[in-house]
Amino acid sequence: MLRVGHPGQAGGISPGDQGCFRQLFDLSPDPTWIIAGNRFVECNEAAIKTLGYPSRDELLKVHPGKLSPPKQADGEDSFVKAERMMAIARARDSHRFEWIHSRADGTEFVAEVTLAAIQLSDQPVIYCVWRDITERKQTEQALARSKHQYDLLVSKIPFGTYILNSKPDGSFGLDYVSPRAEELFDASAQSLLADATVVFQGIHPDDREAFIKLNQDGIDQLRPFEWSGRVVSKGPVKFLHIGSTPDKQANGDVLWLGIVEDITQRKQMEEQVRELAFYDPLTRLPNRRLMGDRLIQLLAESKRSNRYGALIFLDLDNFKALNDKHGHGLGDLLLVQAAMRLKNCVREVDTVARFGGDEFVVMMGDLNEDKAASTAFARSAAEKIRAALADPYRLVATHGSPAGALIEHRCTASLGAVVYIDRDGTHDDFLRLADTAMYLAKKAGGNSIRLG
Numbered sequence: 369m370l371r372v373g374h375p376g377q378a379g380g381i382s383p384g385d386q387g388c389f390r391q392l393f394d395l396s397p398d399p400t401w402i403i404a405g406n407r408f409v410e411c412n413e414a415a416i417k418t419l420g421y422p423s424r425d426e427l428l429k430v431h432p433g434k435l436s437p438p439k440q441a442d443g444e445d446s447f448v449k450a451e452r453m454m455a456i457a458r459a460r461d462s463h464r465f466e467w468i469h470s471r472a473d474g475t476e477f478v479a480e481v482t483l484a485a486i487q488l489s490d491q492p493v494i495y496c497v498w499r500d501i502t503e504r505k506q507t508e509q510a511l512a513r514s515k516h517q518y519d520l521l522v523s524k525i526p527f528g529t530y531i532l533n534s535k536p537d538g539s540f541g542l543d544y545v546s547p548r549a550e551e552l553f554d555a556s557a558q559s560l561l562a563d564a565t566v567v568f569q570g571i572h573p574d575d576r577e578a579f580i581k582l583n584q585d586g587i588d589q590l591r592p593f594e595w596s597g598r599v600v601s602k603g604p605v606k607f608l609h610i611g612s613t614p615d616k617q618a619n620g621d622v623l624w625l626g627i628v629e630d631i632t633q634r635k636q637m638e639e640q641v642r643e644l645a646f647y648d649p650l651t652r653l654p655n656r657r658l659m660g661d662r663l664i665q666l667l668a669e670s671k672r673s674n675r676y677g678a679l680i681f682l683d684l685d686n687f688k689a690l691n692d693k694h695g696h697g698l699g700d701l702l703l704v705q706a707a708m709r710l711k712n713c714v715r716e717v718d719t720v721a722r723f724g725g726d727e728f729v730v731m732m733g734d735l736n737e738d739k740a741a742s743t744a745f746a747r748s749a750a751e752k753i754r755a756a757l758a759d760p761y762r763l764v765a766t767h768g769s770p771a772g773a774l775i776e777h778r779c780t781a782s783l784g785a786v787v788y789i790d791r792d793g794t795h796d797d798f799l800r801l802a803d804t805a806m807y808l809a810k811k812a813g814g815n816s817i818r819l820g
Contacts, residue, residue, distance in 0.1 A: 397414055
C-alpha cells in the first residue's frame, strides 16, 4: 500500500511532496477521486465536469449509489460489485476493470477504472482514476457487429475463406478463418488461429509433404498458391481445393487471401467420366480405347529395354448359345466370371482388356531379350488361360430361367498369341497378327491356341 505522509517511513512521501501530490490530483486530465470507507471524500475538476455537476461540494454530497445504474453490464448489483472491486484492490494494492457510470442528467457511459489502495496520512483510502471509453466500446461493438455480419455473409458462400499472415522472419499464422473453412478443415477457429499448422495435420499422409512444400514455396517466392488433394476428416476422405493470393503490406508482412473449396463431388464425377471413357462398365476391365494406349506404352518400353512382349487375343467359343437359351443377363454373368479368371491367370503388371462382345485381349510386357524364350512364356500363359476358361461356369439365373436356378455352362476359348518388339511393327500390326491367329484357332474347332 502506497503511503502518503509520515516522513521517514518506508515508501512514505515527505510533507513537502504532499503539495505536489495534491497538485497532480487536481490537475489530472483523468477524472479522479478518493474513497474512504464507502464515501467519496475528494474529487478533482475533471471528475466534476465529466459527471456534469456544478461544483465539488455538489458532487461529494451525492451518494455513490447515484453515480451508477442499479446493475452493471454483467447483471451484478452495482453497490455489491463496487464493494467487491475495492476489496480486490485492497488485497492486491490495485485493480483495473470496466464500469458503467451515471451523469447528473441520468445519461450513462462506460469507463475504465483503476483502483489503488493507499495510506493517506493516517487513513487507508482508495485512490480511483477512470477514463471514459464509451467511444472505444462503441467502436469495438461496431467491429464485432461488422464481423458477425461478415461471418453471416461468408457462411452463405459454398466455399471457405481465410487470411494467412506470413512475416519476414518466415513465421506465419492465420488472422481469420470463416465458419465454412472451419467445417472444411474439420477444426475450430480457435485451434486454427492458435496454430495454422493444424491444417497440415488434416492433409492425407500421402499428400502432406507436397502440400507443405508448395505452401512454403509460395511464401518464399511470393506467388499465388494452388493445391488440390485429399483431406482426412471424421467422415470419408474428401478432396479440397485451396488457393490464395499474396498481398504485401507496408510493414513487410504478406497477407494471403485464400479460399477453401470442397471438390469431392467434382472428383467423383471426374472419376465416373474416366471410368466410362476407359473401362468396360460390366467387367471393370480396361476397354478398347485404354487397351490401345497401354499397348503403345508397352511398345515404347520394349524399345527402351530391347525386351519382347506378348499379345494374346481370345474369343469365347460357345457364348452365343448361352445368350440364346438363357438370355443376356446370364451371358453378362459369364463374362464377369471369365474376366476374373483371366486376371487370375496373369501377373499384376499385365493388362487384361475387354475388346468387345466376348473378345478379350491380354498384354504382357518385359518378357525376355530372347524371342524363343519370350515365345515359350507366351505359349505357357496362353495355355494357362485356355485351361482356366474351359472349366464349367456355374451361374445363378435371375430371370428367364426359374429365378435362383443354378445353370452350368461350358464355354471354351480360341486364343491367338504373338510376341512383339517395337522394331518389328506398330500396335495395329500386332493386334491384326493376334486376331488372325485367334481366327485360325477357332477355325480349327476352338479350345486351342495358335501363334502368330
